[in-house]
Amino acid sequence: xxxxxxxxxxxxxxxxxxxxxxxxxxxxxxxxxxxxxxxxxxxxxxxxxxxxxxxxxxxxxxxxxxxxxxxxxxxxxxxxxxxxxxxxxxxxxxxxxxxxxxxxxxxxxxxxxxxxxxxxxxxxxxxxxxxxxxxxxxxxxxxxxxxxxxxxxxxxxxxxxxxxxxxxxxxxxxxxxxxxxxxxxxxxxxxxxxxxxxxxxxxxxxxxxxxxxxxxxxxxxxx
Numbered sequence: 355x356x357x358x359x360x361x362x363x364x365x366x367x368x369x370x371x372x373x374x375x376x377x378x379x380x381x382x383x384x385x386x387x388x389x390x391x392x393x394x395x396x397x398x399x400x401x402x403x404x405x406x407x408x409x410x411x412x413x414x415x416x417x418x419x420x421x422x423x424x425x426x427x428x429x430x431x432x433x434x435x436x437x438x439x440x441x442x443x444x445x446x447x448x449x450x451x452x453x454x455x456x457x458x459x460x461x462x463x464x465x466x467x468x469x470x471x472x473x474x475x476x477x478x479x480x481x482x483x484x485x486x487x488x489x490x491x492x493x494x495x496x497x498x499x500x501x502x503x504x505x506x507x508x509x510x511x512x513x514x515x516x517x518x519x520x521x522x523x524x525x526x527x528x529x530x531x532x533x534x535x536x537x538x539x540x541x542x543x544x545x546x547x548x549x550x551x552x553x554x555x556x557x558x559x560x561x562x563x564x565x566x567x568x569x570x571x572x573x574x575x576x577x
Contacts, residue, residue, distance in 0.1 A: 355558065356381060357388045358426040365430035368437045369419060375409035400525060401535035403510060407521035410514065417441075418517050422508030424558045426567055432553040436511045439547050446547040447516040448539055450477070453551050455503040458495060465559040467506040467534060469548065477546040480506055480534050504548075507555050510536065516544075 356374060363372045374385045377397040385392040393409040406420040417440055421428060432451055439449035452469050460466045464482035472478050479485070488497045497503070512520065526541035528534075539546055558564050 355426045356384060356423050357390070359421060359423050359428065360385070360388075360390050362426075362428055362430055363419075363421050363433060366433040366437075367430070368434045368441075370415075373409060374423070375405045377405070401529075401538075402508075403512070403517070403535050404521050406512075407517045410517060413514070415514050418512045418514050420510040420512065422557070425508045425555050426558065427555045427570065428507070428509065429553040429555065432507070432551050432555070433509065435549050435551055435553075436509055439549050440511055440513065443547060447513045447544060448520075448536075449511040449547045449549065450536065451507045451509050451549050451551045451553075452504040453507070453554060455505050456498065458498065460505055461498065461503055462494070465557070465563070469504050469506045471504060471548050471550070475548045475550065477536075477540065477548050479540065480532070480536050482532055482534070504550070506536075507551075508557050 360372055360374060363369060372391070374381065374390060374392040375395050376382055376392055377395050377399065382392040382394055395405050395408050399405045399408065402422055403420050406418060410418045417437060419433065419437060421433065436449050436451045440446050452471065455461050461484060467480055467482060468485055469480045470478040470485055484494070486501055488500045491497055491500050520539065523538055523542050526538050528541055529537040536546060556563055556567050558567055
């Protein structure tokens with residue numbers, strides 16, 4: 355899985371280098387075996403972005419991209435689309451990608467993170483819960499017809515300086531409750547810019563997710 359994420363990230367037009375940040379020697383060994391670059395980090399690190407911040411410390415890079423290792427179907431074009439957010443908007447310090455939810459299964463599972471977006475494409479909140487709540491519709495099966503729902507993908511694009519600042523911030527109550535590292539950004543008063551993408555991906559959080567990914571790869575639905 356890590357190799358596939360690595361290879362898809364390498365296909366990005368806008369990334370100049372790809373490094374795997376890990377705390378597991380087995381992953382480091384596997385990455386080196388397929389010819390990739392890995393950096394060992396402490397196992398005590400609390401989130402993926404904290405790990406990336408440590409791995410990126412000292413690098414001369416204006417933009418750092420955190421592509422989570424459980425996104426084997428992530429499209430290189432989605433990576434570029436998210437990086438473009440920070441290229442186009444000098445005021446944005448963090449960017450991420452979301453997609454409209456069209457599946458009731460995606461809407462209801464806590465493994466798919468939902469995000470509420472404002473009119474300027476900034477995230478208002480990320481949650482594993484079902485939001486927004488459609489008050490005047492008793493049946494959840496009707497909610498997709500009554501409101502717009504977005505799912506979040508495991509990609510964060512940071513200004514290099516802000517990533518180091520993020521790592522210096524104390525973990526926050528909502529971050530710890532939902533186990534969502536991006537909430538630290540919002541709770542400390544910063545904003546996350548969002549690109550609404552047409553690309554899709556399946557984060558692998560369960561055996562069922564893994565089975566779905568394997569089926570797509572086997573059927574050559576994803577190149």
